[in-house]
Amino acid sequence: MDALIRLKEVTVLSQDFKVLNKADVTFPAGKSTVIMGPSGCGKSTLLKVAAGITVPNRGKVYLREANLFRLSEKKLLSFRKMNGFMFQDAALWANKTIFDNLALPLQLHHRELSSREITHKVNTLLEIMNLDDSVKLRPAQLSLGERKIVSFLRAIILDPAIVYLDDPTPSIDHAMLENMMQMIKELKDKGCTIIAVTHDAHLTSMIADYLVILKQGRVVEAGEFEKVRKSINQEVIATISEVLSEAATYDSDLLDLMGG
Amino acid sequence: MIIKLGRWFNHKLKEFLYATGFLLNILKESLLFLKHKQVGFRVFIMQVLFTGVEAVSIISLISISLGAVIIVQGISILPRFGQGKLIYTILIIVIIRELGPILTAFIIIARSGTAIATELGNMVISHEIEAYLSIGINPISYLVVPRFLGVIVSMILLTIYFQFFGLFGSFIVTQFIQPIQFREYFGNLLTSIQVVDIISSLIKSLVFGIIISFVAIYQGFTVQMSSTEIPQIAIKAVGQGVVLCILADAIITLIYYL
Numbered sequence: 001m002d003a004l005i006r007l008k009e010v011t012v013l014s015q016d017f018k019v020l021n022k023a024d025v026t027f028p029a030g031k032s033t034v035i036m037g038p039s040g041c042g043k044s045t046l047l048k049v050a051a052g053i054t055v056p057n058r059g060k061v062y063l064r065e066a067n068l069f070r071l072s073e074k075k076l077l078s079f080r081k082m083n084g085f086m087f088q089d090a091a092l093w094a095n096k097t098i099f100d101n102l103a104l105p106l107q108l109h110h111r112e113l114s115s116r117e118i119t120h121k122v123n124t125l126l127e128i129m130n131l132d133d134s135v136k137l138r139p140a141q142l143s144l145g146e147r148k149i150v151s152f153l154r155a156i157i158l159d160p161a162i163v164y165l166d167d168p169t170p171s172i173d174h175a176m177l178e179n180m181m182q183m184i185k186e187l188k189d190k191g192c193t194i195i196a197v198t199h200d201a202h203l204t205s206m207i208a209d210y211l212v213i214l215k216q217g218r219v220v221e222a223g224e225f226e227k228v229r230k231s232i233n234q235e236v237i238a239t240i241s242e243v244l245s246e247a248a249t250y251d252s253d254l255l256d257l258m259g260g
Numbered sequence: 261m262i263i264k265l266g267r268w269f270n271h272k273l274k275e276f277l278y279a280t281g282f283l284l285n286i287l288k289e290s291l292l293f294l295k296h297k298q299v300g301f302r303v304f305i306m307q308v309l310f311t312g313v314e315a316v317s318i319i320s321l322i323s324i325s326l327g328a329v330i331i332v333q334g335i336s337i338l339p340r341f342g343q344g345k346l347i348y349t350i351l352i353i354v355i356i357r358e359l360g361p362i363l364t365a366f367i368i369i370a371r372s373g374t375a376i377a378t379e380l381g382n383m384v385i386s387h388e389i390e391a392y393l394s395i396g397i398n399p400i401s402y403l404v405v406p407r408f409l410g411v412i413v414s415m416i417l418l419t420i421y422f423q424f425f426g427l428f429g430s431f432i433v434t435q436f437i438q439p440i441q442f443r444e445y446f447g448n449l450l451t452s453i454q455v456v457d458i459i460s461s462l463i464k465s466l467v468f469g470i471i472i473s474f475v476a477i478y479q480g481f482t483v484q485m486s487s488t489e490i491p492q493i494a495i496k497a498v499g500q501g502v503v504l505c506i507l508a509d510a511i512i513t514l515i516y517y518l
Binding site for chain 1: 382390392396397
């Protein structure tokens, strides 16, 4: 396995509460890893630590062989430039228009692009998602689902090598969701490393090469998707069942559901 | 009791060291601002517009009122002691050296200090700061430095404006009480003013600008997870800003008289 990002005994504290507790996880390059676990088990925090956004209280994070949080400012910046992060609550910049939310990363990191080219790129992405008439609106004027779509578009606008998706599918309407799923699939086909936190069995079955099961801040199981899915570890089975039954809307064998 | 006191002291020391490091980081990034200006220049202009230009009306009102009060009081009292000419020295001391910078600072604390603290605090809660980090934007250079420099520049410009308008306003009021020639009035002011008055005033406005912006930014970033923290940090930004500005004012004035 070609490890791109590796978390070693990572602990994150919120006041005295252990959000993550000695988590050991490896995210392989060019593969898709899905993180599953019950609500509040530390999935989003794990994602943010892997993206270099949250600094752990204990433990280390490696990008290849280098300690991520010991990188020079320049190297850390270039690491972040190759990342795209979709936030669970969208985290759009409230005082900017939808256009500016999407254009800013391009204006900053692709100064060779003319404003016309930037406008074209932003408008093309918004058209795909049927959000082209929202260009001049502020995030507060959009629904949560639409904001999440814009957050997704912001994450992929720089053609990143690593995409982090924090619970991407809830609140999004069917048509937009289909478009988003298609774009995620294209990212995967292009060899982009995807790390996704989701309860969505369909998204998991579509992209997951690796699966991480998290419970109460601990990594219960991590490894190749098929192996983890068929694990006989009772804690893994119980956690997957719990997670998927939260998301499942119809009767089905939960593990089959995840099998696609 | 001693253990509690020790813990409190330890916590305060850590906080002070963290704040000092944060300030040094801002100063370092401020020096690099010209390099980053394409990114943060618009934010800087917006900050100057909000802190400086939008405060002009209230500064005008306060400075003209202060000038008027000094003239009215001075003209009615000083001639009784044969010290009518002293009014010009008082105008210089009050408007240029003392109350001009500190009143301008109070107005900026009330308007921009609270606005910066609450805006940044809200951005922390809604993960907007993390969003900047996620796409490779340093929040210090993009969000903090333009606000920091914007407040300093506005503070200096507004103080100068306050002084001109205060002195001009007092001239207008003089015309209603005891008309005096424009040249004579400003001639007397110019003979009373010293270079050190202007330098002292500029140093004060620079120091106040640094204090106000830094306190507001620092407080904004201390918000952790709840919107109920926002009003608390706004109050702290005002309280600490006022206290530190008054302390700095006293120290600079003391140095002036040493």
